Amino acid sequence: FCKAVTPSKARALASLFFEKHFFSGWGIRTLSSLEKRYNPLSYHNGSVWPHDNALIAFGLSLYGFKEEALKILKALFEASTFFKLHRIPELFCGFERRTNEGPTHYPVACHPQAWSAGAVFLILQGCLGLSFEGNEIYFKHPMLPRFIDELWVKDLAVKRGVIDLYLRRYGDDVVVNVIKKEGEVKILVEK
Structure with missing residues (x-):
């Protein structure tokens, strides 16, 4: 690991x-x-x-x-x-x-x-593929199992910000949606 x-x-x-x-x-x-x-x-x-x-x-x-x-x-x-x-x-x-x-x-x-x-x-x-650096959240080639179609992440504290995310699986692809963002938080998704 x-x-x-x-x-x-x-x-x-x-x-x-x-x-x-x-x-x-x-x-x-x-x-x-x-x-x-x-x-x-x-x-x-x-x-x-x-x-x-x-x-x-x-x-x-x-x-x-x-x-x-x-x-x-x-x-x-x-x-x-x-x-x-x-x-x-x-x-x-x-x-x-x-x-x-x-x-x-x-x-x-x-x-x-x-x-x-x-x-x-x-x-x-x-x-x-979730990692954090400063105020940035990275998703690197995100995947969810077949039995999870959606995933909510609420009140995720990142440096001086807070964010709510909604992740949705479409086949082998995962889409990351920002629902709420407070402060300077950046999302980067690498497919």
């Missing part, structure tokens, strides 16, 4: 993370199911951590792998439908996704968990 690897290594990781032994269908496991110490019931040896998945998705988006980031967002959203009030827990077990069943709850996971609740925002930031 901090662009620590070369683009070729990022490409290899983007491919590897979505192979069946890493991607459970609910997210990316902490350890491949091919490893000897893999245990989908363990805390760190094969479980799925939404927080880690957010960092992976954001990092992938920095290298241009937004489709992969969207896949993680979709998996975590679908997992959230099996938790009360869509509250994503700290982690869940890394069992392979099965039809008509939700992710297996990790018995002592914090639920809700603050960093899991914040995971969706980091993934969205990556998918939208």
Whole structure:
């Protein structure tokens, strides 16, 4: 998520993370199911951590792998439908996704968990290519998943300004509309 690897290594990781032994269908496991110490019931040896998945998705988006980031967002959203009030827990077990069943709850996971609740925002930031510099807001090749047609961002504080935005997905394109702007805030969208 901090662009620590070369683009070729990022490409290899983007491919590897979505192979069946890493991607459970609910997210990316902490350890491949091919490893000897893999245990989908363990805390760190094969479980799925939404927080880690957010960092992976954001990092992938920095290298241009937004489709992969969207896949993680979709998996975590679908997992959230099996938790009360869509509250994503700290982690869940890394069992392979099965039809008509939700992710297996990790018995002592914090639920809700603050960093899991914040995971969706980091993934969205990556998918939208959203960054800030001074009073400028940048959207670099913004994308939204198929299950989100529109997104409202209200009272976003940027330096000495505040802005409300309405984002709308049209196929693979995302249009950014300024609804309200107070102060000197600039929006730059790179398609």
